[in-house]
Amino acid sequence: MNQSTALYLSALRQVEWQDPTDFNFPTAAAKNWLLEQGSLSRLLESHCHSLSVDLLHNRIVKAEKLNAQEIGLLADEQCLLRKVVLKGDGQAWVLGRTLIPETSMQGQHFDLAEQGEIPLGLTVFSASNVKRDALQVATIKLDGRTLLARRSRLWMNHKPMLVAELFLPTAPIYAKEKSCNDRG
Numbered sequence: 675m676n677q678s679t680a681l682y683l684s685a686l687r688q689v690e691w692q693d694p695t696d697f698n699f700p701t702a703a704a705k706n707w708l709l710e711q712g713s714l715s716r717l718l719e720s721h722c723h724s725l726s727v728d729l730l731h732n733r734i735v736k737a738e739k740l741n742a743q744e745i746g747l748l749a750d751e752q753c754l755l756r757k758v759v760l761k762g763d764g765q766a767w768v769l770g771r772t773l774i775p776e777t778s779m780q781g782q783h784f785d786l787a788e789q790g791e792i793p794l795g796l797t798v799f800s801a802s803n804v805k806r807d808a809l810q811v812a813t814i815k816l817d818g819r820t821l822l823a824r825r826s827r828l829w830m831n832h833k834p835m836l837v838a839e840l841f842l843p844t845a846p847i848y849a850k851e852k853s854c855n856d857r858g
């Protein structure tokens with residue numbers, strides 16, 4: 675893992691999550707990205723020719739490694755911790771950090787521990803019963819930039835996982851919006 679990825683992951687762990695109703699979205703487009711209820715992977719796919727995943731970490735963490743918010747949103751049990759970088763046409767767009775309780779992995783049609791370099795959302799949102807709740811948003815100030823992040827709980831066949839996503843500097847969420855007076 676390179677230094678900037680480690681820095682981003684550390685920042686994502688320390689962020690102060692906010693309720694979307696209290697958040698000042700920088701643009702309408704950013705609001706749409708942050709509040710996306712469907713698969714973020716699918717939304718990213720629609721902005722590139724090829725979406726790929728670099729798997730950085732995929733190991734079980736003990737319950738004592740979870741913070742109080744994570745325990746409150748999930749359960750006080752050991753979880754699979756999955757960290758990835760989602761890339762659009764080779765550009766690093768999103769850092770994903772997902773906690774999947776062991777009980778959430780049981781009884782699924784897919785072994786989520788073996789997800790590998792397939793975007794998690796493509797599998798989760800293929801399930802018959804999926805919903806997203808507890809969505810929170812945040813800004814992260816790093817290297818003189820303000821980056822956007824979100825965290826939400828996904829329920830796959832009534833079993834929860836917690837997904838945190840940091841939008842990296844080249845992500846399409848930051849694309850300059852054509853204002854009405856933009857020429858061309």
Ligand SMILES: C=C(O[C@@H]1C=C(C(=O)O)C=C[C@H]1O)C(=O)O
Nearest residue numbers: 713714715758770792793794795
């Ligand atoms: C949860 C989703 O999966 C995406 C893919 C991830 C992965 O492959 O680990 C992690 C976070 C998400 O950005 C989604 O597409 O909404």
